Amino acid sequence: MSNPVLEALALHKAFRGLVAVDEVSFSVREGTVHALIGPNGAGKTTLFNLVSGLLPVSAGSLRFLGQDITGLAAHARARRGIGRTFQNIRIFASMTVLENVMTGMSRRLRQPWPLVLLRGGAAGREEATAKQRAHHLLDLVGISEQADRPAADLAYGDQRRLEIARALAGEPQLLLLDEPAAGMNPTETAGLMALLQKLRTDGLTILLVEHDMGFVMELSDQITVLNFGRVICEGQPEAVQHDPAVVEAYLGPKVAQRLLAAKAVKNPQACP
Ligand SMILES: Nc1ncnc2c1ncn2[C@@H]1O[C@H](COP(=O)(O)OP(=O)(O)OP(=O)(O)O)[C@@H](O)[C@H]1O
Ligand SMILES: [Mg+2]
Incomplete structure (x- = not known):
């Protein structure tokens, strides 16, 4: 197995009373596409902001290429090789x-x-x-x-x-993509998939947030699922997509139970 590029250890972020990221730990391995998925408001963008240094953590730590970066400013992390895009596009329009x-x-x-x-x-x-x-x-x-x-x-x-x-112009070693396929038509999405596959082949490590599940399942090597700020499941696409806790987080308990009863949800042990 390849080395971890990014290690998050018990990351925690609270906005006044609201806990957006709750004791989240995961590792992103070199040369992989690692997806971070979960329903709206699960804490994915907040986690990206913690990793890129846009927001300070409330608790927990981050290691990048074996070094602690928890206290580094965003520009220092970018210089070390963490690049990102934004869910709400930030370009210089003029x-x-x-x-x-x-x-x-x-x-x-x-x-x-x-x-x-x-x-x-x-x-x-x-x-x-x-x-x-x-x-x-x-x-x-x-x-x-x-x-x-x-x-x-x-x-x-x-x-x-x-x-x-623009993110690639900074020659990142880890690229964070927050919903890159949002607003794309199927042809554009296929082009994006090919691009990300090429970047991975060239050795780039990618942490991906995306709601297009077909895209995520086809592209990712590893998936971490968040719900209400907590990790509820982690594994390879085949295991994660059939896990009852994941199905329930997306579709609600009633639909999840119906699917389970109809044996449409396999592999119930995927994420204990
Ligand atoms: N700056 C902030 N101040 C207060 N609350 C915030 C702030 N940023 C995010 N939150 C809250 O934290 C929670 C997680 O939000 P976040 O944007 O990380 O979710 P997300 O998983 O990216 O959702 P989506 O899929 O809709 O983009 C939400 O309840 C959100 O309202
Ligand atoms: Mg988001």
Whole structure:
């Protein structure tokens, strides 16, 4: 089994009275797609915010590549190799698509990216290389022909792909994707699946939050299921998707019992 890239140990996050993430532990192994699923409000995005450093933990710890990162700021985690996209897309609407990708390169550029865009000389050469890389990334996610358009003009699915390109510009070792297939049509979703499979083959580790269960089950190596902030199940797709606790979390106890009685839910021991 490959090494853990990310280890979450008893992570806890409370917003005043509300416990959004409750003693959550899991490990993400190198070169895998690890999905985090659960009904609306289960705590998935909050967990992403804890991992990327956007929110401080209330308790618990995080290790990335064997080192404790619990106290590090978000930019420091990004520099170490944690990239992410957002459930509510965050792009710079008035910049071009290409410029948006270049904003993701700060971690690697010697000059801050706005200077790279403005200066000549060494910065000019750096800019040329950066532009070339940005074009390559846009090509990879399939929107290179839109490079010079304002990002605001992109269709929703393409904005999601732009976010992935920008996250990849930081050369992450772990990529967090919060609902990347949301708003995509079946053709776009298939393209996204192929892209993520390629990234995994190239060695990237991916932590994925996604509501499209067909997508999750086909792509993931491992799945952690959250409900009301707690881990209720973890395993490989085949085991998790038939687990009664998981079915109940999504469909409610009545439907789960009917499915169980009709033997439509197999493998009841999957997640004790
Ligand atoms: N900044 C915040 N302040 C207060 N409560 C919050 C905050 N962020 C999230 N919550 C609450 O924490 C819980 C978990 O929310 P979260 O957004 O993590 O769920 P989620 O699993 O991502 O849901 P969805 O699938 O709908 O995106 C919810 O009850 C939510 O209302
Ligand atoms: Mg969410």
